[in-house]
Amino acid sequence: MRTRAWPWLAIGVSAIVSSALALLVPEGEATPVKADSVTDAGLDVQPKRMAYSPPLRKPAENNLYFGDLHLHTSYSPDAFLNGTRSVTPDEAYRFAMGYEVGADNGVPAKLRRPLDFIGITDHAEYLGVFPRLLAEDDELTSWPLGLEWLGYLQRNERAKVGVAFANAIQSSDRALRTPDAVNRSVWGEVADNADRYNRPGQFTALVGYEWTSMINGDNLHRVVLFRGDGAEAKRILPFTAQDSADPEDLWNALEKYEAAGVRTLAIAHNGNVSNGRMFAPVTISGQPLNAAYARKRSRWEPVYEVTQVKGDGETHPDLSPSDAFADFETWDKGNITLSEPKTRDMLPYEYARSALKEGLRHQRQLGANPFEFGMIGSTDQHTGLSTTNEDNFFGKFPESEPSDHRWREKMSAVLQESWELSASGLAAVWAPENTREAIFDALMRRETYGTTGSRIRLRFFGGYDFAKGDIDRPDYARLGYRRGVPMGGDLGRATNDAPPSFMIHAVRDPDGANLDRVQVVKGWLDAKGRTHEKIYDVALSDNRKVGPDGKAPPVGSTVDIAKATYTNAIGDPELAKWWRDPDFDASQPAFYYVRVLEIPRPRWTTYDMAYFGIEMPAEVPRTVQDRAYSSPIWYHP
Amino acid sequence: MRRGIDPLWWFLGSGAAIFVLAAFIDPDGADDTSVIRVDRPVLEAYLAAGGGNALSETLSAGPRTLDDLSPQARKDLVQRYVEEEALFREAQSWGLDQDDPAIRRRLGQSMRFALRPEVASDPGDAQLRKFFDANKSEYAESDLVTFEHIFFDATRGGADGAAQRARAFRPDSDWQAAGDRFAYQRTYVGARSEEVSAQLGRDFADAVFALNPSDAWQGPIRSDLGAHLVRVVRHDRAGEPDFAALRPIILDDWMRARQAGDLEKRIDAIVSSYEAKVAPEFKSDGR
Incomplete structure (x- = not known):
């Protein structure tokens, strides 16, 4: 397995890295592929085309968009x-930029913050x-x-x-x-x-x-x-x-x-x-x-x-x-x-x-x-x-x-x-910056994540050289890039078969709900060719602990359904964790991704019930726990 | 000598004849609203307009005509049409269409769309400049600030402790490794005031926007979260909006304003063709 996977890894990773770093690496120069230096190369090499923003011509930590x-x-x-007739592409752009635009049904619409x-x-x-x-x-x-x-x-x-x-x-x-x-x-x-x-x-x-x-x-x-x-x-x-x-x-x-x-x-x-x-x-x-x-x-x-x-x-x-x-x-x-x-x-x-x-x-x-x-x-x-x-x-x-x-x-x-x-x-x-090229390249190297609507902030690094306290360092992200890979990256097998460790940092939407928990979702392939999945509650708000049955107590709810309100009296605004896979088997290919859950809040239908003073049948969910899904980090034995 | 038939009989007789004739020509009675007429044109129009069909049916079966339908499907279609039409008429006779705000709004919306004027052509610089001058404030960009900051967390030893630790920072040391982990950005690039306020508070944003760019670390500046040393790299002040650079956007806005204005005029024309009789108590003298 080991000998079979490596040539692929070299091809696969270099394809990803070369496309991702085309902006940063002079043409014709080979990008060395080492599991622990994938992103490092991108950060320290002088860019071929100058970045738009001068302080970011040598980015250290990247920005979130x-x-x-x-x-x-x-x-x-x-x-x-x-x-949809009056909302043309022009109106759509203006709306995304934060302007007020009239919806086709006549209701005026405006974003809280522009995209x-x-x-x-x-x-x-x-x-x-x-x-x-x-x-x-x-x-x-x-x-x-x-x-x-x-x-x-x-x-x-x-x-x-x-x-x-x-x-x-x-x-x-x-x-x-x-x-x-x-x-x-x-x-x-x-x-x-x-x-x-x-x-x-x-x-x-x-x-x-x-x-x-x-x-x-x-x-x-x-x-x-x-x-x-x-x-x-x-x-x-x-x-x-x-x-x-x-x-x-x-x-x-x-x-x-x-x-x-x-x-x-x-x-x-x-x-x-x-x-x-x-x-x-x-x-x-x-x-x-x-x-x-x-x-x-x-x-x-x-x-x-x-x-x-x-x-x-x-x-x-x-x-x-x-x-x-x-x-x-x-x-x-x-x-x-x-x-x-x-x-x-x-x-x-x-x-x-x-x-x-x-x-x-x-x-x-x-x-x-x-x-x-x-x-x-x-x-x-x-x-x-x-x-x-x-x-x-x-x-x-x-x-x-x-x-x-x-x-x-x-x-x-x-x-x-x-x-x-x-x-x-x-x-x-x-x-590194908010431009077409930079966003496209981040998509190519998969340094992205999805949320179900709110602006939860999420960082996720994997590597073999992270110490337990590193996640509490102010420059943990710089460390993450230097000694590991960010979300979307690949890790090869360590020489001593050691398990990888991960740094995870999640912060709530500044306008939104506190966080309930951070989970790592692991999927892997066993020797017989069967796949498995397991979910780890790696960080819980309000000092909760995973019980002996492996379950975390629920975070509770502050939702007032009649008024369609909630408060941040429960949950944490920020959850940060260093985590190492306790069930690691160096011979099994695996992926790890992070799921972050917010505390419950009223679903859009509940806002409608309160705003319009209407009732909906019980099958319509009243609350929602919005979430973020990181790109995985893959482990290739 | 025979007397002629009384004109009254003529009248009654011919009336009866018309009724008999009408019954032959139109046995259901033409003006009876309780009759739902179902014939080929009606069904074809109904099918074309959706016909109560599920999209899945129409998509999986491809385009359909009345003749493609099986006898059973045709029967169903007739039944659906009759039911829909009966409920529609009954709802009308109950006056439900008069009081349903959704229907009223929907009709109003269709009307607005139907009234939408053509897109105007480029009116030329002179007119655009006039529009630009009248709406200049709309085109003012906001100031942008680019800065780095070192964060000292107030949850570790209080706000004063954080400020104290900030003052102890040695400028020749590695700034990225100094201070505490910060939840959001440590480098803000071309940020608007609202963006900085959202994450660090309005007072902090105001303070940063008041600093001059410099290689030196300035502060500490306090936020809701703790103390910050700040290095302002750039402060891009919003200049006077430039007509030439903004022309395409101004043209866009002019066209939009023009279209909206024309639409309002057409709506006003319709409104003024009605006479609104407003009860005295709702007549204001102001306007």
């Missing part, structure tokens, strides 16, 4: 058809077509399909548009594609728009789009994000689900972009509505996964969107029966169109935790890990308004924008009732 990498506006056909970055990712299929159709754009009305759709729109024949659209979006028939001239002009507008709102150092607007593959209604969606500016992005046209619904073809297309000097990455989401397809052990064509597939997937999809408005994707209670917090905003009725119900055998191929375990298994068989991804959260909201706070949530479509009846309105008129929507999530990125 919060944003949303998955948002739709009126330029997405489904958003438009569901009523640091955003990727507006409208669907590539018929991108921007509907607003132009309604404006009776000449190019579009001379296109037969466009004219037909315009007729439907004008006669308000919603189902006809919906069916024609759903049919066309998965078709390779050229007659059903947006005319090239329109496509190019809309894409140019999207790219230029991102440039107009991008403010290096203050607010980053990444160019992006969504590739909307859903085979028989099974969700395989990915967003595609660009590292460069609008001019660079305009050198290509979006690869769409009409080109191919197979993710392998998308990666091949991204490879071609790269050859043309256009750097991109892809982020998959909503395995929970993929009916077992997202992390399946077979390809779309039914072949078992192979090493080339594994390398390609991990190369192009460094992070996974683990939480968003359509439910949480960390794990499922059936997959993790001993995890008391596994049933969180669970969506398990069926696939994305609800055309096929969910069955139990699909679950292992839908959730992040089991996919990470599957990855270890594949790696032993293939020599490469297809599911070696970090974590982010994002919203996937289709209102143009990126909102993730329980008390400031603007829903998924205009029908779930704030009103006294939104909770029972069905999503897109026929899907789940809106109370099931989750006010989630955010992408947190550790980067």
